[in-house]
Structures are given as structure tokens and as C-alpha cells.
């Protein structure tokens with residue numbers, strides 16, 4: 176009986192320690208991640224906000240999508256965007272389409288080629304207070320998040336449009 180009691184105390188102590196370290200490290204993780212390191216679930220099914228084309232080195236085609244909170248805020252022109260807003264920018268290589276050009280009879284068609292990256296802006300005014308309430312995220316097509324150095328220019332540039340709560344893309348009707 177005594178042995179059982181001792182064993183019970185040991186088991187409880189171990190369980191307590193595990194719970195303590197788990198919550199401590201969970202807390203530390205949250206503090207250590209000033210940007211988004213996990214792709215938000217379901218983003219590919221979100222609603223279109225607008226499209227964009229970048230020339231220069233990027234030569235990309237982009238589709239900007241918003242989750243339900245984002246789309247509601249966009250349509251009702253709510254500023255600042257409420258917590259829970261997520262905006263996604265899906266980028267592709269801007270690629271001439273020989274297939275389409277053949278039908279047109281001349282070179283004029285450009286379509287989404289291979290994906291180049293996916294970017295996110297996640298609104299959480301507490302968690303991302305240091306970057307205007309937005310968590311920035313950048314992922315390669317295979318889902319790998321960018322490192323801290325890569326992420327450092329996101330906020331300073333987006334901060335230039337304070338009047339639209341750091342969001343560049345306008346809603347395309």
C-alpha cells in the first residue's frame with residue numbers, strides 16, 4: 176500500500192512537471208514568433224479581393240484573397256480591420272501562354288505559371304502589437320516559412336499605408 180502511495184506521488188509529480196514545462200514552452204513559442212509561421216487553414220477557398228501584377232524582378236501575377244472577417248470589413252469599409260482578419264496573397268510566375276496565343280493568332284496571353292510564394296497578413300492586435308497588429312507570413316510553395324531576416328522588411332513597408340491599416344490592396348468590385 177505504501178509503495179502504491181509513493182508511486183502515485185511520483186506519477187503526479189512527473190505529470191505536473193510535464194504540464195508545467197509544456198505550458199511554459201507554449202508561452203515562450205508565442206512570444207518568440209513575431210510573424211506567422213503556420214499557413215492558415217482553408218485559405219485556398221477564400222474570397223477574391225483583387226488581383227495584381229508586378230513587373231521587374233518579380234514578374235508575378237497575384238491573387239489577393241480574404242477570409243470571411245476580411246471580406247466583411249472590406250465591403251463595409253471597416254477600419255482598422257478587426258482581429259481575426261486574414262488576407263492572403265497567392266503569387267505565381269507571370270507566364271506567356273503559347274496555347275492561348277495560338278487561338279488569338281498573336282502573342283498576348285499571360286497566365287499564372289508555377290507558384291512562387293504565398294503571403295499572409297493576420298490581424299491580432301495583441302499578439303502582433305509590435306507590427307501594427309498584423310502578423311506577416313511568407314511561405315515557399317512547399318509550405319516552408321521564411322526566416323526572421325526575410326520577414327523584417329514587411330512591416331516597415333506596409334506601415335507606409337497607415338490610412339488603410341497597412342493594407343495596400345483595394346477591393347475590386
Ligand code: HEC
Nearest residue numbers: 227262264294295296311312313328329332341342343344
Ligand atoms: C517595398 C514594400 C513592400 C514590402 C517590403 C512588402 N510588401 Fe507586401 N505589399 C506591398 C504592396 C505595394 C502590395 C500591393 C501590391 C501587390 O499586391 O503586389 C503588397 C501586398 C501584400 C499583401 C496583400 C494585402 C495588401 O496589403 O495589399 C500581403 C498579404 C503582403 N503584401 C504581405 C507581405 C509580406 C509577408 C511581406 C514580407 C515578406 C511583404 N508583404 C513585404 C508592398 C510591400
